[in-house]
Amino acid sequence: MRDVEEIHGEWKDDGWFIWEGYDPYEMHTGPMFIKNVDGHWISRLYLEKKHMNGQGNIHGGMLATFADYALFAIVRDLMMEQGAVTITLNTELMASAQEGVTLEAKGELIHETGRMLFLRGLIYNGDQTLMSFSGVLRKVTRKIQ
Numbered sequence: 001m002r003d004v005e006e007i008h009g010e011w012k013d014d015g016w017f018i019w020e021g022y023d024p025y026e027m028h029t030g031p032m033f034i035k036n037v038d039g040h041w042i043s044r045l046y047l048e049k050k051h052m053n054g055q056g057n058i059h060g061g062m063l064a065t066f067a068d069y070a071l072f073a074i075v076r077d078l079m080m081e082q083g084a085v086t087i088t089l090n091t092e093l094m095a096s097a098q099e100g101v102t103l104e105a106k107g108e109l110i111h112e113t114g115r116m117l118f119l120r121g122l123i124y125n126g127d128q129t130l131m132s133f134s135g136v137l138r139k140v141t142r143k144i145q
Contacts, residue, residue, distance in 0.1 A: 016044055019073070029065050034073045041077075043070040043105040047097055057096040058103075058130075063123060064091055067133035070105035071119050075137070078109075083142030084117065089135040097125050107133075115139050 016033040019026075026032060029051075033044040045051075045066050053059040068089055072079060097103060107121020120134040 011044065019076070026065070026069055029062065030069075032066060032069050034076065040106060040108075041073045041075075043073045045103045045105075047099050047101045047103065049099055052099055056098060058098070058101075060093060063093065063131050064089065064133075066103065066105060066123060067091055067121070067131060068135070070107060070121055070123070070133070071135045071137060073105070074107045074119055074121060075109055075117055078112075078117070081142075083140045084137040085140055087116070087136040087138045090133060092132045093130070094132070095128055095130045097130060101125050103130065 011033055014035075016035045018031050019034050030045065035042050035044070043066065047058055051058055051062045068086055071086065071089070072084065075084075103123055103125050105121055105123045107119055109117060109119055111118040115138055117137040117139070118134075119137065120132070122129050123131040123133070
């Protein structure tokens with residue numbers, strides 16, 4: 001298997017970056033990356049041993065964490081000046097993945113109200129979809145850290 005730092009270095013050269021400074025939990029569970037591709041934010045996660053369950057597959061909780069991260073990435077442009085919190089996160093697991101695999105997530109904003117953002121997306125590895133997800137984010141005033 002390739003060194004994780006080597007892979008992350010390659011990604012950085014290709015425009016991927018870590019959305020740092022907002023969420024210590026995401027920094028602990030990741031690293032997770034984002035990149036703008038044709039006006040849409042895509043999320044990426046390289047699966048390490050720490051992301052696996054006892055069966056050697058990605059832990060469902062890690063997939064949910066990645067889906068939650070992706071919700072915010074999908075609407076990153078809206079969130080630059082506005083904070084938000086997750087109100088709901090719905091997931092449907094369809095497949096698994098093992099250590100050394102790279103996952104990506106993409107999605108779309110379905111509806112926006114004055115306080116709420118309704119989104120949906122997919123987590124995939126190439127042509128294989130691992131999870132579909134949907135969620136609602138509530139806009140809040142960002143706390144100064």
